[in-house]
Amino acid sequence: MDEDCIFCKIFAGSIPSKKIYEDEDVIAFFDIKPMAKVHFLIVPKLHVPSLKECDASHQALLGKMLLLVPKLAEAQGLAGFKTLINTGREGGQEVFHLHIHVFGGGPAGS
Template identity: 55%
Template sequence: MSDCIFCKIIKGDIPANKVYEDQDMVAFHDAFPAAETHVLVVPKKHIDSLNHLQEEDAELIAKISLAIPKLAETLGLEGYKTLVNTGKAGGQSVFHLHYHILGGKFLKKDALQNT
């Protein structure tokens, strides 16, 4: 999508503090962190939300799910929260599927909503 901020980050049009990238996904620090460590994991394929997943996306989602613990370890997190907001009513503000990794001290009381 041409107006999607995450697609622009993936293409390199907008800079991001990346912590991981491969052919299927990119992970970068959230610009508006809700915790000491707040990283977003974004598939390079544009998928609006969990509600828009197709059977063909199963391998991609499994790969992301397996990468998250490895990323958390790389980030030095003993424990962490993962979060996926789905739909506007679910707090999703960027309509490109993304996973939040949140660890350390929480900076916002509503760290589990509207992120």
Template identity: 70%
Template structure:
């Protein structure tokens, strides 16, 4: 965990969140600035700064994150959804703790 990381503080319980899933490896909670009717984040409990910092040893964790997305999207009532991982400042990453955005629930989703 990183002392200055807002997501690490959410994982530790220092900062509250609207949690929808948690296990020993991952935490999932609703985004505080949603861009769609349903917008949640899947984060590893292990502090990994970005996808650029993921290594071969994280392969199972990354797979678990992606496989969890459709299950939780369905539980949140989505029939379709989009996933997004911003990587690095120039890639739009604002919180430097790896996270997968999952969002949907509307016809007016931002275009890629």
């Protein structure tokens, strides 16, 4: 856990979130700045700054996260969806804790 990380603070309960899933390894919650009608994040509880820092020891966790995507998307009523993993500042990453964005249902606000 990183004391300064917003996602770690969400896991700890010091920052509220609108959770849609949680287990011992990951949490999923709606993005606070949605870019689509449905926009949620899947985040590992293990603090890993980005996909670039992952190695073979993270394989099971990464697989678990990816396999959750279609299950959680279906639970949110999405027949199709997009996924995005921003990696590094140059890759558009804003929160330096690995996470998968899941989008669907058309643009937010439409």
